Amino acid sequence: MRYVVGAIGDSLTDTKSHGGLYLEVLREKCPKSTFLGFGKGGNMVNMMRKRFLRDVYGEGIDEARPKLTHVIILGGLGDILSNETAHRTAKKIGADISIMVGWAHERGAKAYVLKLPPWGKMNAFNAERGAMTRELNAWVDAEVKAARIDGTFDTRSVLACGNEDIPCEGNAWKDGIHWSEKGQRAVGSALHAALFSDCE
DSSP states (O other), rough: OOEEEEESSSSOOOOTTTTTTHHHHHHHHTSSSSEEEEEEETHHHHHHHHHHHHHHHHHTOOOOOOOOEEEEEOOOOOHHHHHTSSSOOOOHHHHHHHHHHHHHHHHHHHEEEEOOOOOOOOOTTTHHHHHHHHHHHHHHHHHHHHTSEEEEEETTHEEEEEEEEETTTBBBBBBSSBOOOHHHHHHHHHHHHHHHHOOO
């Protein structure tokens, strides 16, 4: 299978913010497939929604995109960190993700929404934000079960150790939220095995 994938996200997907290495791993493992990264550091999911058609599909600009087979969406941590200042909630995050999933479906692509990773070592993490993270991840599972989202991958399965909120030693930077090279490569390899193992 030759995949053509557009991945939208925040700093975890943005090469300018030392993210996006998980896509490079997929490129290495799937040399005849295409993995395009559209990460932007600091983005909340509503910001991703506003730029989704322009960046992922090139609509409204003179920069054509190849026909995508799949879209990957990874976002929500910026929203959760802005739960007090921007009044973001898991419900609002889910609504914005659903709009992007719908746009992908309308354009003939399947949508994979990745679950949020462990980030409990960050100073800004607290019980309320941890609960929001788990609520959003549970929502993704429910949407996949209802066939409204085509698939998911639980980043915690390769990044966390025992406690789903805490990344394993060496998988995250000292800030406790961004993935180290080891963490990025672990996610890329696991994504390949879970979702793109039949790639060319």
